[in-house]
Amino acid sequence: MPDTSAHPLQDVLAKFWAPVPWLLEASIVLEIALHKYYEAAVIAALLVFNAALAYFQESRAQATLAALKSRLALNALFSEMANGRLCRRWMVCGDLVKLSLGGVIAADVHLTGGSVELDQSMLTGESLPIERVLA
Numbered sequence: 001m002p003d004t005s006a007h008p009l010q011d012v013l014a015k016f017w018a019p020v021p022w023l024l025e026a027s028i029v030l031e032i033a034l035h036k037y038y039e040a041a042v043i044a045a046l047l048v049f050n051a052a053l054a055y056f057q058e059s060r061a062q063a064t065l066a067a068l069k070s071r072l073a074l075n076a077l078f079s080e081m082a083n084g085r086l087c088r089r090w091m092v093c094g095d096l097v098k099l100s101l102g103g104v105i106a107a108d109v110h111l112t113g114g115s116v117e118l119d120q121s122m123l124t125g126e127s128l129p130i131e132r133v134l135a
Contacts, residue, residue: 015051
């Protein structure tokens with residue numbers, strides 16, 4: 001998902017730029033014009049409270065989204081045996097990778113043999129994984 005975060009001041013001011021806040025702002029101006037300052041102050045306080053609450057909820061949602069994005073980030077690193085030692089490096093074309101139970105691989109990996117259970121729920125909506133046997 002694209003990053004939609006903007007400057008915090010711009011986010012706060014955006015809460016006052018919509019049809020409902022416009023209506024409340026117009027009612028504040030009308031109350032001031034009628035010399036009803038107490039009513040105008042109450043409406044202004046409600047408008048500011050609503051903007052602050054919306055900003056707080058949106059910032060929490062953005063923080064949650066950022067946490068989910070960091071947890072779901074997949075790395076293109078894998079472990080291999082090189083000269084009898086286990087090392088981690090970037091995958092390149094032609095690498096042979098041994099998969100284990102629960103391993104996550106990129107969609108463009110060419111499987112040469114064995115059997116694998118594929119979770120295609122994001123594509124097909126099926127809840128159970130599909131088993132494929134490769135020769």
